[in-house]
Amino acid sequence: xxxxxxxGREVRVDRNHPEPEAPPGEVRVxxxxxxxxxxxxxxxxxxxxxxxxxxxxxxxxxxxGRLKDRRVxxxxxxxxxxxxxxxxxxxxxxxxxxxxxxxxxxxAFAERLALPExxxxxxxxxxxxxAAVFAEPLAAAIQITRQVDLAPEQHIVILGDGRLGQLxxxxxxxxxLSPTVVGKSPGKMDLVRRLGLEAVAADDALPDKxxxxxxxxxxxxxxxxxxxxxxxxxxxxxxxxxxADTAGLNLAPLVVDEVTVVGSxxxxxxxxxxxxAQGDLALEPLVTAEYPLTEADAAIRVAGDxxxxxxxxxx
Amino acid sequence: xxxxxxxGREVRVDRNHPEPEAPPGEVRVxxxxxxxxxxxxxxxxxxxxxxxxxxxxxxxxxxxGRLKDRRVxxxxxxxxxxxxxxxxxxxxxxxxxxxxxxxxxxxAFAERLALPExxxxxxxxxxxxxAAVFAEPLAAAIQITRQVDLAPEQHIVILGDGRLGQLxxxxxxxxxLSPTVVGKSPGKMDLVRRLGLEAVAADDALPDKxxxxxxxxxxxxxxxxxxxxxxxxxxxxxxxxxxADTAGLNLAPLVVDEVTVVGSxxxxxxxxxxxxAQGDLALEPLVTAEYPLTEADAAIRVAGDxxxxxxxxxx
Numbered sequence: 001x002x003x004x005x006x007x008g009r010e011v012r013v014d015r016n017h018p019e020p021e022a023p024p025g026e027v028r029v030x031x032x033x034x035x036x037x038x039x040x041x042x043x044x045x046x047x048x049x050x051x052x053x054x055x056x057x058x059x060x061x062x063x064x065g066r067l068k069d070r071r072v073x074x075x076x077x078x079x080x081x082x083x084x085x086x087x088x089x090x091x092x093x094x095x096x097x098x099x100x101x102x103x104x105x106x107x108a109f110a111e112r113l114a115l116p117e118x119x120x121x122x123x124x125x126x127x128x129x130x131a132a133v134f135a136e137p138l139a140a141a142i143q144i145t146r147q148v149d150l151a152p153e154q155h156i157v158i159l160g161d162g163r164l165g166q167l168x169x170x171x172x173x174x175x176x177l178s179p180t181v182v183g184k185s186p187g188k189m190d191l192v193r194r195l196g197l198e199a200v201a202a203d204d205a206l207p208d209k210x211x212x213x214x215x216x217x218x219x220x221x222x223x224x225x226x227x228x229x230x231x232x233x234x235x236x237x238x239x240x241x242x243x244a245d246t247a248g249l250n251l252a253p254l255v256v257d258e259v260t261v262v263g264s265x266x267x268x269x270x271x272x273x274x275x276x277a278q279g280d281l282a283l284e285p286l287v288t289a290e291y292p293l294t295e296a297d298a299a300i301r302v303a304g305d306x307x308x309x310x311x312x313x314x315x
Numbered sequence: 316x317x318x319x320x321x322x323g324r325e326v327r328v329d330r331n332h333p334e335p336e337a338p339p340g341e342v343r344v345x346x347x348x349x350x351x352x353x354x355x356x357x358x359x360x361x362x363x364x365x366x367x368x369x370x371x372x373x374x375x376x377x378x379x380g381r382l383k384d385r386r387v388x389x390x391x392x393x394x395x396x397x398x399x400x401x402x403x404x405x406x407x408x409x410x411x412x413x414x415x416x417x418x419x420x421x422x423a424f425a426e427r428l429a430l431p432e433x434x435x436x437x438x439x440x441x442x443x444x445x446a447a448v449f450a451e452p453l454a455a456a457i458q459i460t461r462q463v464d465l466a467p468e469q470h471i472v473i474l475g476d477g478r479l480g481q482l483x484x485x486x487x488x489x490x491x492l493s494p495t496v497v498g499k500s501p502g503k504m505d506l507v508r509r510l511g512l513e514a515v516a517a518d519d520a521l522p523d524k525x526x527x528x529x530x531x532x533x534x535x536x537x538x539x540x541x542x543x544x545x546x547x548x549x550x551x552x553x554x555x556x557x558x559a560d561t562a563g564l565n566l567a568p569l570v571v572d573e574v575t576v577v578g579s580x581x582x583x584x585x586x587x588x589x590x591x592a593q594g595d596l597a598l599e600p601l602v603t604a605e606y607p608l609t610e611a612d613a614a615i616r617v618a619g620d621x622x623x624x625x626x627x628x629x630x
């Protein structure tokens with residue numbers, strides 16, 4: 001089959017890639033549409049130690065099992081069900097997990113992939129592929145609302161107008177919240193304003209120590225420092241960027257102001273599909289381009305452009 | 316009066332220091348005994364930008380007001396009562412606060428100090444000076460129990476066997492918890508074991524990603540990295556060290572493991588006095604030495620010794 005992989009050196013399209021195997025409990029899925037995420041770009045730069053088929057955001061058609069022939073999305077964490085984290089009800093933190101297209105498991109930039117049947121969530125007919133493909137990052141945005149107490153009267157700041165920041169803004173709006181999005185791109189900030197939300201440029205002076213909640217979704221090393229500048233004493237920062245380099249970061253305000261920082265990663269796929277089914281998320285303007293799988297390497301390059309939001313790959 | 320101050324260049328004892336003034340709402344306190352804290356050492360190194368009389372841990376005798384002639388300890392945060400933080404019920408985060416011996420207000424290494432009367436908490440007769448002087452850092456240890464959900468069945472690790480780590484261990488023991496203390500000094504770890512708690516050397520291999528709660532009380536830049544290594548996915552780190560230099564710190568595990576980091580600073584003085592009144596905290600072994608106020612500069616030097624725990628200054 002055709003697949004786009006990172007071989008440890010470069011991203012390339014392989015036209016003779018082996019079909020995925022589906023051991024007991026797993027099913028194969030014919031990928032329909034996949035999305036490029038910042039994590040894919042980091043893998044492509046060799047930052048994550050992963051080799052194999054890229055991609056973890058997808059909508060496809062189940063080829064077997066109880067959801068055979070139905071459109072599905074899937075939880076990317078494949079878990080053991082046995083370890084202390086699984087038993088504790090925290091399967092996304094399974095000690096022995098593999099992760100689709102990220103860690104120990106071939107991903108979604110391919111004609112077909114395999115996942116545990118339990119990971120699949122069916123997609124209602126009324127949700128088009130170009131919305132369903134957002135389920136995984138949408139779940140990651142929803143996750144914040146499960147970790148942090150949020151209320152309409154709060155002053156909430158979302159740092160970042162990119163892929164994730166846009167989705168967090170949409171989820172928060174759907175929950176009746178009124179976040180302010182801090183962005184860098186005039187075009188992306190305009191998308192936020194079209195939602196009826198406030199968007200301000202990162203260069204503009206924002207009041208320091210005033211925000212009740214700051215969602216850090218910049219994807220950069222500076223994000224946490226900015227969040228610490230904006231958050232009020234006893235406020236909360238939801239941290240989304242997996243930043244390995246924190247040179248120059250001053251964490252003293254975290255202690256002095258008794259701030260809470262909550263790391264936030266994957267979220268509930270079923271809740272994401274339910275939100276997609278309600279519509280009204282204005283996802284279509286987030287699609288920068290759609291490429292065929294045979295040009296997945298070009299799609300990944302385009303996704304690295306600062307003005308790109310979501311680049312899709314059609315299998 | 317006699318006072319020990321940092322003049323921006325060095326620590327010195329001034330035998331002709333002006334008496335503190337007590338504006339309306341404040342009362343003067345004759346200091347009986349004061350304790351040296353790591354913050355004092357940082358100020359003495361010029362790290363905090365404070366000039367004036369050092370010291371914020373004290374027990375003294377109120378010279379006026381409703382507690383006249385009674386022994387008192389005092390909350391070190393002097394607040395406006397008007398700002399949004401005060402109105403929100405977070406006076407320790409008052410936007411216009413001064414802090415005894417730390418920020419904008421002369422401290423306790425002196426014959427007399429002044430504090431708002433509302434800050435003073437009377438000390439029961441049965442609590443000796445050498446216990447009451449621990450009220451402020453004890454409150455800081457108690458604060459953790461108000462910010463983090465703690466339970467006896469949890470695997471709790473306290474990083475640091477110094478001043479604060481020892482007090483956190485005592486507070487946790489008093490709450491029926493069984494923390495493991497990670498230390499560096501054989502003598503200090505022995506003090507922990509005498510409480511009936513486990514103490515292990517920092518060099519020993521501890522299981523990674525296993526602790527439900529890690530209290531970071533090392534006072535060093537490495538503490539948070541170690542805490543991130545020890546804490547389990549979805550676990551909690553209580554961060555006590557105000558570290559401005561985080562070079563080389565990898566915060567990716569915070570996001571990937573969805574860890575919560577809670578910054579923790581000052582605590583409730585009334586709760587600290589209540590705990591002191593119950594006794595049984597084994598504080599006396601924590602006293603390394605007691606110096607007269609005229610030798611406060613020597614006391615501060617001794618407190619900087621790695622084997623020192625609490626050095627006291629008698630006014």
